[in-house]
Every structure is written in structure tokens, then in C-alpha cells.
Amino acid sequence: MALPASGQISFDDVIIEMSQSAHASYDMPSFSIGLNGLYTPINVNSSNSGKYTTGNTNIALSDFYGYDMTLTYPTGSTLQDLFFNVEPSGLCNPSAMVVFNAGTANTDLELEFSGSVSDFSLVDTAVIYYGKPWKNDGSAIPTNATIIMTDSTLTTGMNYSSSYSYVYNADSGSNIYFVIYGICP
């Protein structure tokens, strides 16, 4: 459920929507960048553009008006952008994601995850998951999520393209998550 587009929102509203996390800390600079290990990745779906902060200072609650953690892209040939929402001077260890809804029918999928050396210059690890890749406290990988691909050797960029035999199960849901975890910029 998205945050409202206007009006009154609380810190609790924002922290829950930004992180889908029960983590108790109101560490706004950290959850606004999806600080890896404590909070969940920022969904940079194009429909969320401008609905989250692009830095870690002077953050206002209104920066998050309309943000929707659950936005997904449909499967298809369109390449979708994935990026950190922090400026180069931002905090360490951000994480960001785009999410694709693969539906409930078993099928073969073609997955692509690509970028140049400079695209990945601030990325420590790139991962594709089937199933939501965080627990309710924002940490670790739940047992019902699986890693399809992980790559931490990004010094030459990445051009991952591979087929994936998608087998839907209700516990994992229908989403494929592409996540980037950052270094200290």
C-alpha cells in the first residue's frame, strides 16, 4: 500500500512503507537509502520517481509522499532502470531494487541484468531473488526466498543474461527482485 500523496503522514507510516520492516529504529537517513542489513531496498520503479529522497540530509517526510514499496513491472522486453537513490556523498551501504511480477504460471523466463563498469562503480553486489529478500526486521533472506544470481565481481561491469525456470509457489509469491547493494561512496 502506497503512502498518501498528501496530508498527514507519520514516521511510522514512512518507515513501514519505505522498508516493509519492523525494525524499531527511526533512523531516517538509513532507511531512506535502504541501508543494507537493517532496512530493505528502495524501490526505484519509475512510478516512484521523485517520491523518495535523493540524499541523506535535509530529508522531509513529504519527500516520501506517494512512495509505494510494492510497485512492480510486468515481464516483457522493456529494460528497466536500477540505480541508488543516494548522491555520491550519501551514506554507506545503500540498497535499491526493481521488481518484476512474473505471475502465477510456471514458465521459462529470460533474465537480464546489465551495465557498464561505471554503472556498477558504487555497487558491491548485484543479486536477483525470487521471493521477497528480507525478513520483517529488514535483515537477512527469508527461507521462502531464493537467490537466482549473485555477482560481487563487478570490476568489468556485468552483462548477465540467462534463462530461469520459474516455478511459482504461494509462499514466495510472484515477484522477481533485482537488487543492488552499495559500497561506501
Place this chain on the structure above:
Amino acid sequence: MIKCRVEGGAAPAPVYRLFLADEYVCDGLSCDFVQADVLVALQDIYTPNIGKFYELQAGGFYYGLVTEVYSGPGAILNPTNYTNCDSWCSL
């Protein structure tokens, strides 16, 4: 910019229900009967209304559903329907 894509997983092929139908054309004011027992198909996500009139998806003809059948190729219909075939002629 880093790019991501998941391709495939397209929606499964649509499933159709088949019907025998009476075929009509519109003469500009009202429907004229052409022939009976034409096989038509309506996607199964729509609830069929026997006795109501549907437009051929490709256009040009209108069909009053008579009865459901379970085999054979059918001409695909749009889901919009009217109680009276003449309603199509006034559009």
C-alpha cells in the same frame, strides 16, 4: 544506467468458450438475419449471455448466442453485448 529485464512469462494463451449463434448484419437501421448455427468464441474470462448479441471482433457481423458447444473453431467475439441486435446499428 544499470538495466534489468524479465522477459517471457507472458500471460497464458486465452481460453475460449464456443457457441452456436445466429448471424446478423446491420443495414444501417436494424439487424438483418444472415444465417443460423455459426460457431463463435468468447474468451472464458467473460460470462456469456445466451440470447444476447455480440459483435465480431473483426467487425461487420453480429451474433446472437444460441447454445454452448464444446468443439470446433469459432469466430472471436468482443465481450460487449446488447439485448437487442438493433442496438448495434445505432452506434
